[in-house]
Amino acid sequence: MTRSYSPTELLASVAAGLLEDNSSVFVGTGLPMIASMLAQRTHAPNLLIIFEAGGIGPQVPVLPISVGDSRTFHRAVAASSMHDVMSASQAGYVDYGFLGAAQIDPYGNLNTTVIGAWDHPTVRFPGSGGANDVGSLCWKTIIVMRQDRRRFVEELDFLTTPGYLDGPGAREAAGLPAGTGPYRVITQLGLFDFDETTKRMGLVATHPGVSVDDVQQATGFELVIPDRVVTTDPPTDAALAAMRDIDPTGMVIGK
Amino acid sequence: MRNLDTGRGKLVGWHDPDEHRAWVAQHKSRALEDKRTSVQDAVDKYVQDGDLLACGGFGHIRVSMAAVYEIIRQGKRDLTLCGKTAVHDSDVLIAAGCVNRIEVAYAFGHELRGLSPASRRAAESGRCEVVAEISNAGYQWRFSAAAMGLSFIPTRVMLGTDTLKRSSAKVVEDPFTGKPVTLLPACYPDVVLMHVHRCDMHGNAQIDGITIEDFELARAARRLILTTEQIIDNESIRKSPQDTIIPYYLVDAVVEVPYGAHPTLMPDLYYFDEQHIGEWLRLSKSEAGVAEYMDRYVFGVGSFKDYLALIGGAEQLEYLRQVEHLEAPLEAPWLEEKRK
Numbered sequence: 001m002t003r004s005y006s007p008t009e010l011l012a013s014v015a016a017g018l019l020e021d022n023s024s025v026f027v028g029t030g031l032p033m034i035a036s037m038l039a040q041r042t043h044a045p046n047l048l049i050i051f052e053a054g055g056i057g058p059q060v061p062v063l064p065i066s067v068g069d070s071r072t073f074h075r076a077v078a079a080s081s082m083h084d085v086m087s088a089s090q091a092g093y094v095d096y097g098f099l100g101a102a103q104i105d106p107y108g109n110l111n112t113t114v115i116g117a118w119d120h121p122t123v124r125f126p127g128s129g130g131a132n133d134v135g136s137l138c139w140k141t142i143i144v145m146r147q148d149r150r151r152f153v154e155e156l157d158f159l160t161t162p163g164y165l166d167g168p169g170a171r172e173a174a175g176l177p178a179g180t181g182p183y184r185v186i187t188q189l190g191l192f193d194f195d196e197t198t199k200r201m202g203l204v205a206t207h208p209g210v211s212v213d214d215v216q217q218a219t220g221f222e223l224v225i226p227d228r229v230v231t232t233d234p235p236t237d238a239a240l241a242a243m244r245d246i247d248p249t250g251m252v253i254g255k
Numbered sequence: 256m257r258n259l260d261t262g263r264g265k266l267v268g269w270h271d272p273d274e275h276r277a278w279v280a281q282h283k284s285r286a287l288e289d290k291r292t293s294v295q296d297a298v299d300k301y302v303q304d305g306d307l308l309a310c311g312g313f314g315h316i317r318v319s320m321a322a323v324y325e326i327i328r329q330g331k332r333d334l335t336l337c338g339k340t341a342v343h344d345s346d347v348l349i350a351a352g353c354v355n356r357i358e359v360a361y362a363f364g365h366e367l368r369g370l371s372p373a374s375r376r377a378a379e380s381g382r383c384e385v386v387a388e389i390s391n392a393g394y395q396w397r398f399s400a401a402a403m404g405l406s407f408i409p410t411r412v413m414l415g416t417d418t419l420k421r422s423s424a425k426v427v428e429d430p431f432t433g434k435p436v437t438l439l440p441a442c443y444p445d446v447v448l449m450h451v452h453r454c455d456m457h458g459n460a461q462i463d464g465i466t467i468e469d470f471e472l473a474r475a476a477r478r479l480i481l482t483t484e485q486i487i488d489n490e491s492i493r494k495s496p497q498d499t500i501i502p503y504y505l506v507d508a509v510v511e512v513p514y515g516a517h518p519t520l521m522p523d524l525y526y527f528d529e530q531h532i533g534e535w536l537r538l539s540k541s542e543a544g545v546a547e548y549m550d551r552y553v554f555g556v557g558s559f560k561d562y563l564a565l566i567g568g569a570e571q572l573e574y575l576r577q578v579e580h581l582e583a584p585l586e587a588p589w590l591e592e593k594r595k
Contacts, residue, residue, distance in 0.1 A: 029366045030367055053316065053465050053467045054465030054466060054467055055465060066314050066316060066367070067366075068312075068316035068340075068465065068467060068520075070464060070523065070526070072465075073464060073465055081465065081466045081467060081468065081470060082467055083399060083468065083470070086391075086395060090392075090412075113388065118417070120381075121379055124363050124379050125370075126359075126363050127359040128361065128389070128390040128391065128393075128418050129390070129391055130391040130392065132390035132412055132416060132418050133390045136411060159415075160416065162414065173435075174435060175411065175426070175435030176411060176415060177411055248584075250593075251590060
């Protein structure tokens with residue numbers, strides 16, 4: 001019997017499970033930080049964590065507020081620069097990139113710029129930040145976000161960050177690095193991947209207590225649903241304890 | 256090179272490299288002069304209405320808030336800001352009416368703390384115009400191109416997206432690979448504000464920790480105002496020249512302002528002042544609150560020392576040092592709201 005856990009803790013533990021030891025990951029603010037730090041403290045002690053402001057290979061002591069926070073280069077192998085880490089990504093050194101978004105479409109394209117028309121927005125979001133760079137240059141992009149019909153949409157209000165654009169071969173045709181693209185999407189409902197042929201999003205697993213119908217109801221486009229859908233593993237006691245240690249103030253995982 | 260696509264964003268900060276070289280030859284002194292001055296004089300002399308402005312650091316990290324507050328105090332107008340992950344600086348400058356145009360890689364947000372009420376209101380009402388979109392690496396490389404004295408730099412970001420369509424970049428066929436490649440126009444900001452750990456009176460400057468994009472930005476700037484925690488002698492610079500990130504000939508003004516990055520973080524010296532940032536986020540929910548903040552912390556203080564006394568003085572600054580060194584727990588008003 002495991003302890004009770006929050007949806008955020010489940011998300012972080014599922015995300016951490018995707019990161020292998022001795023791989024490199026480009027990490028954004030919030031949940032991606034928790035997931036990467038959790039992976040480093042459990043099954044992936046040699047996970048190479050990279051932050052866009054220049055932190056390379058830190059042993060992050062406690063959850064940073066920002067990707068440029070001093071914690072992002074605590075006991076790091078290098079305190080470098082944005083030019084250095086973005087160039088390393090462009091040259092193929094970064095395996096995983098971790099992103100959030102306000103909207104996602106079936107091909108894993110992301111919007112973090114506006115809701116409504118670009119020049120007369122209903123809601124103005126911060127913009128690309130490093131998201132377009134990560135989604136363009138890392139080998140595999142992992143997206144962590146909340147799922148509902150306003151966020152999982154057939155058509156984005158604005159395409160900030162490239163997924164598979166409009167389908168197979170589109171990234172390469174646009175000039176993006178070959179063999180890159182979205183890899184997994186994790187939400188409060190389940191885990192998703194992308195069909196190898198069509199490049200459309202499909203369901204891999206639901207979280208405990210979530211049905212396939214719940215997932216489809218919260219998706220504004222047709223999902224690829226395989227014959228067999230598995231259930232994700234709840235976080236272990238060790239993972240829950242590690243997350244409390246990583247985020248003692250409950251900044252991301254809550255209190 | 257065949258042109259494949261052209262972004263519709265407004266091009267800001269670009270110059271023909273020969274024009275820039277001529278400007279440098281005429282305006283940037285190579286003399287090893289004493290450049291120490293006051294923040295009032297530096298801003299008065301080097302920040303002009305209508306300028307393209309960029310701030311060193313990143314988000315809430317190592318931003319020259321002493322110079323930012325002075326720009327507000329002097330009522331500079333019609334500035335365009337490089338939103339190269341510009342967070343607190345852009346929020347207060349837009350709220351104060353100094354900045355009315357911005358090129359956005361990241362703005363209108365305070366990372367984990369939430370979105371920026373004041374500058375979002377300005378963007379959504381059209382009071383602050385977004386002139387173009389770009390990515391963080393894209394902006395960084397616009398400065399790289401300028402630092403190298405070039406007209407553009409190629410990269411593989413932004414391809415296939417609306418970010419590119421709303422940027423000032425172009426897509427061409429790479430003459431070597433035959434594949435599409437993005438060309439980012441160089442960006443030479445009219446004036447850059449940068450806060451460093453230490454420099455000498457000539458402007459030879461050292462930065463501890465990550466340099467973010469300041470190596471390139473300092474070299475892309477036309478005018479560069481340095482605020483510094485400490486002024487050291489030239490001999491100390493010469494003893495460890497490998498530590499110089501910014502050589503003196505790039506620098507126009509040197510101002511010693513201890514804690515000059517407050518409430519942003521200064522690596523190894525002080526952490527984010529979350530009480531202060533939280534107060535801003537609370538007050539900036541309304542225009543009356545913005546005015547209250549500006550009256551209290553910007554217009555109501557005679558010097559940066561007065562400002563530091565107002566934010567809690569030595570006791571608060573010691574607490575921020577302890578948080579930076581992981582010796583005291585983090586407290587933040589916005590955290591309380593998030594936990595609810």
